[in-house]
Amino acid sequence: xxxxxxxxxxxxxxxxxxxxxxxxxxxxxxxxxxxxxxxxxxxxxxxxxxxxxxxxxxxxxxxxxxxxxxxxxxxxxxxxxxxxxxxxxxxxxxxxxxxxxxxxxxxxxxxxxxxxxxx
Amino acid sequence: xxxxxxxxxxxxxxxxxxxxxxxxxxxxxxxxxxxxxxxxxxxxxxxxxxxxxxxxxxxxxxxxxxxxxxxxxxxxxxxxxxxxxxxxxxxxxxxxxxxxxxxxxxx
Numbered sequence: 001x002x003x004x005x006x007x008x009x010x011x012x013x014x015x016x017x018x019x020x021x022x023x024x025x026x027x028x029x030x031x032x033x034x035x036x037x038x039x040x041x042x043x044x045x046x047x048x049x050x051x052x053x054x055x056x057x058x059x060x061x062x063x064x065x066x067x068x069x070x071x072x073x074x075x076x077x078x079x080x081x082x083x084x085x086x087x088x089x090x091x092x093x094x095x096x097x098x099x100x101x102x103x104x105x106x107x108x109x110x111x112x113x114x115x116x117x118x119x
Numbered sequence: 120x121x122x123x124x125x126x127x128x129x130x131x132x133x134x135x136x137x138x139x140x141x142x143x144x145x146x147x148x149x150x151x152x153x154x155x156x157x158x159x160x161x162x163x164x165x166x167x168x169x170x171x172x173x174x175x176x177x178x179x180x181x182x183x184x185x186x187x188x189x190x191x192x193x194x195x196x197x198x199x200x201x202x203x204x205x206x207x208x209x210x211x212x213x214x215x216x217x218x219x220x221x222x223x224x225x226x
Contacts, residue, residue, distance in 0.1 A: 045163065
C-alpha cells in the first residue's frame, strides 16, 4: 500500500527555522513528482511547493518563495521541506502529497503534521 | 495569479439530495482541474481528475463536468459519508492553486 508519513511537526518561534520530512513506501518513489500542501487553522487547502523527479526543478507559492526549500532523496525515499524565516501565518498542518503517474493530480496524501509558529 | 472561485462557500442538504458545486477559473486552464474531498482530521481524497475522470475506487455518484461557466462537481444522491468540504484545484499553471472550498453540511 502507498504510505506517506510526515514527521517534524512542532512549535517554532517567529523568524526561526524548521524542517519537515516525509517517508514514502509502497511504490517507486523516484517515478513521482511530490508536493507540499498546507491548511491553516479554520482555513482551506493551499498549495506550497512542488519538486520534479530528480529534484533538479522546484516551484513555490509566492508567499514561501525564498523562505522554504523543497528537496528529495530518492535513495532514502524521503521528501523534505526546509522552512526559514517562519511567520505566525505559516502555522498550519502540512501535507506531503504524491503527484499521479500520468496525470497532474494529487493522488496520495499523508496524514499531515502540525507546525505552530508562535512566540 | 491564477484564481479559482468556488460556489457556494457552503450548503445544507439532506441525504438523497443532488448537490452541485461549481468552480470558475480566472483564466483558461484547459481541462487541468481536479476535485478533492476533505474531512476533519483526515487526509484529503482525490475524487475527480482532468475535470471529468473518476479516480479509481471513488463512487460513481461523484461526477465532474465542464460547461461554459466553468467546472462542476455533482453528487447524484448525497450519502451520510459525503458530508465534508470539497475543493477544486488547477494544475495548468506552474504554481498550482486550490479553490477556497465548499462545505457540505447536513440539513
